[in-house]
Amino acid sequence: MTHVFTIAIDGPAGAGKGTLARRLADHYRLNLLDTGLTYRAVAHALLRLGLPLDNVSAAETAARQVDLAKLDRSVLSAHAVGEAASKVAVFPSVRRVLVEKQREFAKAPPGAVLDGRDIGTVVCPDADIKLYVTASAEVRAERRLAEIESIGGTANFNEILADI
Numbered sequence: 001m002t003h004v005f006t007i008a009i010d011g012p013a014g015a016g017k018g019t020l021a022r023r024l025a026d027h028y029r030l031n032l033l034d035t036g037l038t039y040r041a042v043a044h045a046l047l048r049l050g051l052p053l054d055n056v057s058a059a060e061t062a063a064r065q066v067d068l069a070k071l072d073r074s075v076l077s078a079h080a081v082g083e084a085a086s087k088v089a090v091f092p093s094v095r096r097v098l099v100e101k102q103r104e105f106a107k108a109p110p111g112a113v114l115d116g117r118d119i120g121t122v123v124c125p126d127a128d129i130k131l132y133v134t135a136s137a138e139v140r141a142e143r144r145l146a147e148i149e150s151i152g153g154t155a156n157f158n159e160i161l162a163d164i
Contacts, residue, residue, distance in 0.1 A: 005030065005111035008119040008127035013164060014140030014147075015133045021115035028113075033068060033105050035116030035123065036085070038098045040076040041066045043084035053087040056094075063097040068105055074151040079160070099123055137164045 007024055009017045018034055025032035045062035046053055053059075075081075088094055102123045106112045114123060120130035135143070141161040148155045 002109065004107055004109055006106050006124050006127040007111075007113040007129045007131070008124040009113065009115040009131045009133060010117060010119045010121070011131075011133040012117070012140060014142075014144040015135045016143070017115040017133050018147075020131070020133060021113045025113040028111075030110060031105065031108060031112040033102065033112060033114045034071070034073070035098070035102050035114055035119060037071040037073065037076050038063075038066055038068065038102065039085040039089045039094075040081050041071055042088045042094060042098070044076055044081050046088065047081065047084055053084050056091050059088045059091055060093040060097060062088075063094045066098065066101065068101060077148055077151055078153050079148060079155045083163075137161060140164050 005028070007021075007028075007030070009021050009024075011017050013036075021032055021034065024030070042059055042062045043053065045065070046055070046058060049058075051058045099122060102114060106114055106124050106127075116123070120127055120132070124130075138161065141157055141164055144160050144164075145155055145157050
């Protein structure tokens, strides 16, 4: 069996994980996964269907249906989706389902760069390389706002800063 190379990038929102992950994945020709988008996909599905965010069963079902190949950053980066994602991410059953999908992604040849929270400790504890990236709260809020605006969304800097 061939070894699959994995890079795990951890850190808080807006710290620069995504930028670093994209550059590393491009440079080394590895698959790329922003694991935060998987939780956002669950939240987006519940919002789209008009289901309550505290419905554990519906959230778990949505998690099972997440297709990692079809995560649309332009839809999933909306501020409201991010807030909703925080609510569904607390469910152990949702986390179990998504972590398993993320681990399977990491094992696929030629290898992968995964970014998100708990990547180096929970999702890929045996990653070949683990990085922790951080930045000040103000810089993180500025980056998050720019990311939202770059895809046509709107958000308030002070609200983002307060969330951080």
